Amino acid sequence: MTGPLTGERARPGTAEAVRGGSALARRLGWLTGALLLGAVVLVATHRAEERALARLLREAQPFWLLGAAGLQVLTYVCAAAVWQRALVFRGDVARLRPLVPLGLAKLFTDQALPSAGISGTLLVVRGLERRGIPGPAAMAAMLTGLVAYYLGYLLATLAAVAILWRHGELGLVILLPAAALCVIAVAVPLAMLALRRQAVRRPPGWLERWPGMRDVTAYLREAPPASLFAPRLLAETALLQLAIFVLDALTLGATLRAVASPVAPSLVFASFVVASLVSTLAWVPGGIGTFEATCVALLHLHGVPVEAALAATLLLRGFSFWLPMLPGFALARREVGAAPARGARS
Numbered sequence: 001m002t003g004p005l006t007g008e009r010a011r012p013g014t015a016e017a018v019r020g021g022s023a024l025a026r027r028l029g030w031l032t033g034a035l036l037l038g039a040v041v042l043v044a045t046h047r048a049e050e051r052a053l054a055r056l057l058r059e060a061q062p063f064w065l066l067g068a069a070g071l072q073v074l075t076y077v078c079a080a081a082v083w084q085r086a087l088v089f090r091g092d093v094a095r096l097r098p099l100v101p102l103g104l105a106k107l108f109t110d111q112a113l114p115s116a117g118i119s120g121t122l123l124v125v126r127g128l129e130r131r132g133i134p135g136p137a138a139m140a141a142m143l144t145g146l147v148a149y150y151l152g153y154l155l156a157t158l159a160a161v162a163i164l165w166r167h168g169e170l171g172l173v174i175l176l177p178a179a180a181l182c183v184i185a186v187a188v189p190l191a192m193l194a195l196r197r198q199a200v201r202r203p204p205g206w207l208e209r210w211p212g213m214r215d216v217t218a219y220l221r222e223a224p225p226a227s228l229f230a231p232r233l234l235a236e237t238a239l240l241q242l243a244i245f246v247l248d249a250l251t252l253g254a255t256l257r258a259v260a261s262p263v264a265p266s267l268v269f270a271s272f273v274v275a276s277l278v279s280t281l282a283w284v285p286g287g288i289g290t291f292e293a294t295c296v297a298l299l300h301l302h303g304v305p306v307e308a309a310l311a312a313t314l315l316l317r318g319f320s321f322w323l324p325m326l327p328g329f330a331l332a333r334r335e336v337g338a339a340p341a342r343g344a345r346s
Contacts, residue, residue: 056259056311064258071251076103082237086141089233102127108328127335152241154185160273177277255315261308271298
């Protein structure tokens with residue numbers, strides 16, 4: 001069928017995946033997140049003075065804000081490095097710089113069109129194909145990145161649990177989401193293996209009805225398994241994914257310093273990871289509201305005033321989520337609308 005991806009004949013299901021599922025579900029998800037975020041701000045400002053919050057945001061130190069912006073740029077470099085390492089491992093030629101914009105495009109697509117990451121994955125595969133990477137190699141790189149992401153997430157979670165246990169702050173409220181993430185981190189590689197076996201034969205009908213899964217299984221059928229789960233490759237890419245969590249936590253540390261409320265780096269890291277866990281499991285687009293509430297609560301537990309914790313968290317989210325959305329939208333449109341390189345599969 002002819003779709004908006006390239007103007008050419010596209011694989012079945014690709015356009016539907018990029019459009020990303022039910023529009024009503026997306027709107028309800030964003031509305032829920034907005035209401036949660038509003039509730040967090042209202043509760044926090046009720047416990048603190050609104051003037052104090054506004055003053056902290058207005059007087060935030062520019063040096064630390066510039067540092068936070070620079071740290072966020074490095075997160076996209078690390079994300080691109082994950083895909084580059086996976087491509088180079090298979091023998092494909094891939095430069096790092098052209099892959100960095102794909103990280104921004106994927107962020108926008110995953111947040112604007114929630115589909116368990118399928119829409120963003122297919123958009124990046126299209127972007128890699130446009131850069132002359134064969135489809136199976138592009139999908140293999142994305143799947144390696146997906147497995148490495150959960151391995152890196154697992155390492156970050158275990159580190160956060162160890163930090164909180166050392167400070168005597170480990171309870172069921174933290175252990176339950178941490179245990180859920182551990183289960184997911186183990187299940188994802190197993191699911192990839194099972195999905196590939198199904199793809200080699202014939203995927204079940206219910207799986208092909210999932211938006212974009214027909215494309216995923218088609219690519220999986222052609223992707224060599226050795227390039228998906230090579231130990232050395234997974235170790236390198238998992239460490240790069242872990243570096244993204246560290247950079248995000250350092251960004252939070254920079255915004256705390258910008259509002260003159262520094263905290264021990266280990267506690268900042270643990271607070272960020274636990275807030276990320278809660279927002280991941282809450283299944284709200286972008287974790288809006290859930291991340292802010294958890295992060296503010298943990299920072300306040302570690303001695304940060306409520307207004308300073310809220311100001312630092314809002315600044316972090318501005319750098320890591322809201323500001324990248326506009327360039328992410330423009331880059332996503334460019335990747336979706338551009339034609340693939342000669343020799344790449346449409």
